[in-house]
Amino acid sequence: MPADPFGALLLRLRQEAGRTQEQQAAAINAVAGRDTMTRREINRYEHGEHIPTNHTVGHIAVACGVPPEQLQRQAAAARGRRRSRDRSEEEQDDMRRRTVLGGAVLGAAAAAEPWGRLAHALGKGARIDAAAAAALTERASALHVSEHRLTALQLQRLVETHLDAITAALPRSGPNERDLVVAAGETAALAGWVAWDLGDQTTARAYYKVTMDCADASGHPPLRALALAYASYGASTPAKAVDMLAQAAQDVRGHGTATAAAWIHGRQAEEAAGAGDITGSLRALDRARVSYDFADHTAEQAWVRFMTPSRLDALALSVYGQLGRQELNQAAHEAVRRLGKALPESGVVVLGDLAAALLHAGDIDQGVYVAERFAEAAEARPNTMGKARAEVIAARLPDSERDLSQYLQRLAA
Numbered sequence: 001m002p003a004d005p006f007g008a009l010l011l012r013l014r015q016e017a018g019r020t021q022e023q024q025a026a027a028i029n030a031v032a033g034r035d036t037m038t039r040r041e042i043n044r045y046e047h048g049e050h051i052p053t054n055h056t057v058g059h060i061a062v063a064c065g066v067p068p069e070q071l072q073r074q075a076a077a078a079r080g081r082r083r084s085r086d087r088s089e090e091e092q093d094d095m096r097r098r099t100v101l102g103g104a105v106l107g108a109a110a111a112a113e114p115w116g117r118l119a120h121a122l123g124k125g126a127r128i129d130a131a132a133a134a135a136l137t138e139r140a141s142a143l144h145v146s147e148h149r150l151t152a153l154q155l156q157r158l159v160e161t162h163l164d165a166i167t168a169a170l171p172r173s174g175p176n177e178r179d180l181v182v183a184a185g186e187t188a189a190l191a192g193w194v195a196w197d198l199g200d201q202t203t204a205r206a207y208y209k210v211t212m213d214c215a216d217a218s219g220h221p222p223l224r225a226l227a228l229a230y231a232s233y234g235a236s237t238p239a240k241a242v243d244m245l246a247q248a249a250q251d252v253r254g255h256g257t258a259t260a261a262a263w264i265h266g267r268q269a270e271e272a273a274g275a276g277d278i279t280g281s282l283r284a285l286d287r288a289r290v291s292y293d294f295a296d297h298t299a300e301q302a303w304v305r306f307m308t309p310s311r312l313d314a315l316a317l318s319v320y321g322q323l324g325r326q327e328l329n330q331a332a333h334e335a336v337r338r339l340g341k342a343l344p345e346s347g348v349v350v351l352g353d354l355a356a357a358l359l360h361a362g363d364i365d366q367g368v369y370v371a372e373r374f375a376e377a378a379e380a381r382p383n384t385m386g387k388a389r390a391e392v393i394a395a396r397l398p399d400s401e402r403d404l405s406q407y408l409q410r411l412a413a
Contacts, residue, residue, distance in 0.1 A: 027063040136162075222251055
């Protein structure tokens with residue numbers, strides 16, 4: 001057991017972040033911009049053998065998503081206790097009451113959800129180390145990339161912890177404020193998407209709202225487009241989704257946003273097809289393809305890296321399938337050719353749309369094969385979009401594939 005309440009607090013913060021001592025050391029090193037922290041030192045802090053310096057405490061706070069100044073006050077109190085072991089029991093009890101398991105460390109900030117803490121922090125300026133700001137920004141990018149391999153449930157804690165870390169850093173961001181606000185907005189949007197994927201629409205809307213606040217605070221319109229595009233998946237009707245995506249398209253017309261524009265126009269095409277607007281849908285799909293031809297998704301915003309050629313294929317297949325277009329068959333086989341050996345590792349959405357398109361086009365053998373690969377991916381990484389596609393595929397499978405159809409129906413439930 002830790003010998004001091006401050007050690008207990010550091011232990012709790014690490015456990016809430018879901019990290020081992022070695023991972024905690026790596027997270028602190030990422031914030032500090034140097035590899036000086038070790039697992040052994042983390043262990044000594046948590047057992048009260050050492051109290052970190054204020055500089056190190058600041059890095060720990062950012063890594064754990066709590067306000068640095070408040071954590072530093074707790075460290076100072078721990079030093080005071082070490083110097084004054086003979087203080088009265090009443091004073092000792094009062095100190096423990098205010099510090100054990102984080103009562104005072106989070107203060108008023110702990111009273112709100114992560115989006116509330118971020119909203120509160122926006123606009124406050126001070127100073128934060130440039131290396132720490134860069135580490136926080138890079139971490140936000142890495143989280144968007146990790147969406148490809150982690151489930152929504154796995155991502156939830158990581159995203160919310162990182163959002164708190166950025167929030168804690170914002171009041172001291174100084175000249176790095178805009179970059180951190182953009183990173184905060186990207187992280188909040190991903191948190192909203194995760195919440196939606198887990199079926200929590202209310203929380204998703206709250207995160208999307210604070211993403212738009214970040215767009216306004218940073219003067220970075222693509223953030224607003226990101227929030228609107230994510231929110232469009234939860235729109236009550238295709239027509240409302242089209243309206244949201246039309247607004248989003250206005251915010252990705254500048255330099256360096258071609259990939260984002262391709263995704264948003266592709267989503268417009270998909271929703272317009274659902275609304276029965278054939279002309280509008282096909283025009284939006286053409287705009288998506290033209291935008292993608294001019295895009296470099298590896299050099300643009302981190303959150304558009306999912307928009308690969310196969311993802312664009314999936315949007316086209318969704319459009320052609322909904323509209324009953326004759327282009328569906330050729331597009332499906334072109335998508336299979338493009339994927340090649342990458343088929344088993346493709347995302348749930350891509351495989352789902354591809355399987356549905358092949359079955360709709362009458363290519364039963366290939367459609368069943370892709371449907372089986374989709375089932376594997378959907379079971380490994382369950383999400384809302386996968387459930388919707390499982391239901392569609394199950395309905396299109398032939399009677400001879402009853403077992404697969406029933407399995408997909410269970411995934412969709």
